[in-house]
Amino acid sequence: MTVFSQRQADLSEPLTTGISTHEVRGPRQRGKRAGGRRIGSHVFLVILAIYFIIPIWWLFVAATKSNSGLFSSPAFWFDDTFALFQNIAGLFTHQGGIYWRWLGNSFLYAFSGGIGATILSILAGYGFAKYRFRGRSAIFTIILGSVMVPLTALVIPTFMLLSQYGLINTAWAVILPSLLSPFGVYLMRVYTQDAVPDEMLEAARIDGAGEIRTFFTVALPLLKPAIVTVLLLSVVGTWNNFFLPLAVLTDPNLLPVTVGLNRWTALSNAGAGGEQVWNLITSGAFISVLPLILSFLFLQRYWQGGLSLGSIK
Numbered sequence: 001m002t003v004f005s006q007r008q009a010d011l012s013e014p015l016t017t018g019i020s021t022h023e024v025r026g027p028r029q030r031g032k033r034a035g036g037r038r039i040g041s042h043v044f045l046v047i048l049a050i051y052f053i054i055p056i057w058w059l060f061v062a063a064t065k066s067n068s069g070l071f072s073s074p075a076f077w078f079d080d081t082f083a084l085f086q087n088i089a090g091l092f093t094h095q096g097g098i099y100w101r102w103l104g105n106s107f108l109y110a111f112s113g114g115i116g117a118t119i120l121s122i123l124a125g126y127g128f129a130k131y132r133f134r135g136r137s138a139i140f141t142i143i144l145g146s147v148m149v150p151l152t153a154l155v156i157p158t159f160m161l162l163s164q165y166g167l168i169n170t171a172w173a174v175i176l177p178s179l180l181s182p183f184g185v186y187l188m189r190v191y192t193q194d195a196v197p198d199e200m201l202e203a204a205r206i207d208g209a210g211e212i213r214t215f216f217t218v219a220l221p222l223l224k225p226a227i228v229t230v231l232l233l234s235v236v237g238t239w240n241n242f243f244l245p246l247a248v249l250t251d252p253n254l255l256p257v258t259v260g261l262n263r264w265t266a267l268s269n270a271g272a273g274g275e276q277v278w279n280l281i282t283s284g285a286f287i288s289v290l291p292l293i294l295s296f297l298f299l300q301r302y303w304q305g306g307l308s309l310g311s312i313k
Helices: 002-011 021-063 084-096 098-130 136-146 151-164 172-178 182-195 198-206 211-222 224-239 243-248 257-270 278-307
Strands: none
Touching (some): 084 278, 098 182, 098 278, 136 182, 151 172, 224 278
16 A cells, blocks of 8 residues: 555656756747747848838839929828829920830840840859869959959940940940859859759769750759849849940930939939929839839749759758
8 A cells, every 4th residue: 555655646746846947938938039039030121121112112102293293292202293194104205205215225235234144144153163174263263353343443444445346335335244244153153053963964964965955954944043033133233234324325315214314313403494304203213113123023933942942852
């Protein structure tokens, strides 16, 4: 009976015998701290989102105002008159509708330069990542060092080089410099090293595939997220380029939208001939950012696919 009573007493003891209160409450407290960190990070992300959305919101609101309403109404709210469609109609007619010529030039420069820079970055990055050749490290170091050089510092040497070949005031003066993207080469090399296993390339070669076929059928499908990233960075960089077109172009019919709107701004500031087109400038600036916003929205699924690329083996 004594042994039975002792066993019954042992079974009736709390299961937490020998475990401290700190150890029992530890996971719960850690969960609360983790929840607090998540709330803090979410608040920080919301603040960042508001910070980046405010300029777009202001641009949209300004594009809906008339020339007088821009200076008489609140900056971040609409005027009594919604003049967006009138402003867009004014863009069609002002100076013979040259704004749409500028917008077409921006599309030409951005997409031809962006696509060309992406192709060269893919080929160069793949070569640096998967081939061994003499001077590879030295050449890649030079390319990596060129990333640190600001593009504005290269405008004057580029102008002098292009002038020697008679390319000033032509579309090639903007497209050719846009084909070079050192950061794109660096990004493609880093991504290719991790996303394209050497074993897959060797297996394709053993099966009799040549280098070109191996690249297009094995490597290229795995590089889609990096390709889209480099393409968007190149397109956005060329689209927003201002100093280079300003230096190499003088013909109004060849200007991109960035330089063209700057000319209208200068005329409005000077008040030349009583011309004040601030409403057209804000509307034109708003329309010019829409293609970039749509590109990011429609191509973001490629980044989402790239995030899960390494999770499946």
